[in-house]
Amino acid sequence: MARFAFLSLALFSVQALIGGTLAADAAEKAEETFEAPTLAVTAQAAFPASEIFGVKLVNGHPTQALVTFTNNEESAVTVNFIGGTLSTLDEESKLVRNLTATRYSVEIPAGEQESLSYSFATEMHPQDLRLSLASVISDAEGRFFTVYAHNGTVSVVEPETSIFDPQIIFLYFFLLTCFGGVVYFFYTVWIAPYFPQKRKSAKPETKNTASKKAEAPVDSPAVSSATTYNADWIPAHHINRPEARKVKGSSRSKSRA
Secondary structure (H helix, E strand, O other): OHHHHHHHHHHHHHHHHHHHHHHHHHHHHHHHHOOOOOOOEEEEEEOOOOEOOEEEEEOOOOEEEEEEEEEOOOOOEEEEEEEEEEEOOOOOOOEEEEOOOEEEEEEEOOOOEEEEEEEEOOOOOOEEEEEEEEEEEEOOOOOEEEEEEEEEEEEEEOOOOOOOOHHHHHHHHHHHHHHHHHHHHHHHHHHHHHOOOOOOOOHHHHHHHHHHHHHOOOOOHHHHHHHOOOOOOOOHHHHOOOOOOOOHHHHHHHHHO
16 A cells, blocks of 8 residues: 555656656747847937037927938848837836837838938926937838837936027017006006196197287288278278377477477
8 A cells, every 4th residue: 555655656756757847848949939030220329419418408499319220131121110208217217208209111221321310309397317219120021120229318408598589588578568567557546646737728829829820821812802892882981090199298398398
């Protein structure tokens, strides 16, 4: 009975050993059969407008990246898309923003190089981020591959302001106009009523009317029509003016002299 138990245990251990060996061989064969294909294409991104201290992404201004592809395949490949992402610099990198992907569909012959321009713009708070640029490339058999072109640190900065900037000039003009309107409103509502208002005199108007009458020409048709009349029916004592009478006091003073 004890021998039978020992034989059954030995048989079970041999089956387990054989089964483990077969499973390991099957896993190795699966890894060999499902090995991911590779593409002999490299990509390198350069920033022509970058400074010595690194790449700066200016808000509101497009950033240009020049991506150079080198095809080491025996057949031609096609660059379909170029895109990118902005993420944080932490160990657990978090995605901040996806950059706009641009379609190219440019074919690169075998053993040749091709440079493509990729532009993007940002509107973010100033900070340091990680920029990753990648391209989607297809080979002659129609298989798609992702080839990375850049993975580095960039700085998001605000554009430099100038006094002669049209936007700044318009902003200053708008603020000055609003300030002047507020000051005028306060003056007319709270300050002007406390000052005595000057009354307009009628003397300047009389002077103006007198000057207008003096400036009127004598030979105007209105005056000529008023002076032309028929003098036959007017009495003579109205036409002939009476002579001035001599004053007695003046004759006495002459006689005394």
